[in-house]
Amino acid sequence: EMSTTQESLSTTTPGHTASQGFAYNPCETPSDDILVTSGVCTCISLCGLVGNLVVVWFLGCRMKHNPFTVYVLNLAIADSSLLLLLLVNLSLHFIAPEYCISPDVFFLTNSILFFLFLFCYFAGMYLLTAMSVERCLAAV
Template sequence: MVGNGTVIWLLRVRGKRSPFSVYILNLAIADFAFLLSLDAWVTSRIFLHYLRELIGFIISVCIMTNTAGLSLLMAISTERCLSVTFPIWYKCRRPAHLSTIVCTLIWGLSLCLGILWLLYDSHYSMYYIYDTLLWVDSVLSLLTLLVLCVSSLTLLIRVHCCSRRRQVTKLYRVILLTVLAYLVLGLPVSLHFLLYILSYWFVNFRYFFNASCLLAALNSAVNPVIYFFVGRQGQRSGRRTLRELLQSALTDNLS
């Protein structure tokens, strides 16, 4: 939460805006809120008798922020792939406020899913809402996995083919490391819900669910580390502020 809060502060108050910094800002907000709601959910399970009425709201925030994080990661990877594959269109034809529009749509979709969970939490007889949420999460996770794999493979091929003419930029490394972190840490929790749909008995396997939640929390926490780690690469000797490191990681400056 401290790392994501630092990213939010630097980009929201002191950072220079760019198409990808808008995505990273919204991703940091989603990760911060997800970690906060996950902490609140753990606390509510410890003090269940005192916070029972808040559990439904906490879970709805978890669903909303997790959905937003997946969608934002997919949008970041897709736009970076388009910027490398179609550079002329990206520089000349790309709408000026595309990042803001996409982020607004993503948060709107995520908010709708959170409201659906609140409806189900208030009326347990509406079991079809629960099934709908599970299917939406599973389909979104599979779609995210497909898009990330295709876009990352495309980026690898393009960079490898153009390696003699174009060096690898820091932004490229940030995106690939973020995608890799999701595949290792964020995918298991989505896989759990998919297996729950396909096999009802899997829900009893609590250890996998608890472990996947821990990995999802690590996935939300590791992104700021990636930004500042990549930003430090290629820097001359001397101290650099966090703002300078973050701006360096989110631009197309060569390492």
């Protein structure tokens, strides 16, 4: 009977272990480069959100609706939703160290936000595809 124990197997680290093998602990303060990158992404997302909301307001309230403006309006709504979800996700990463959210809740929330993000992303891509196909068929 062989009995081997390794100390590295008996130690555990708090946090969620991803499939790549690293543990993420939301209670740890993020590094400076992550904070700078998140700050830049937040500024760009806020500018894009303001621009898309102006397009939604202009196309939704000020212009006469035709099929093309409805496509652009839906695309602006999908893009606004995408940017809003990105801002919520970045906020979650800033809030997690302050309130020390449990890794399971953090992972679940992050997963839900990721799937909603993908839904809005693909909705925008499919709207662009539909716009392109309709324009090509109109030219024929």
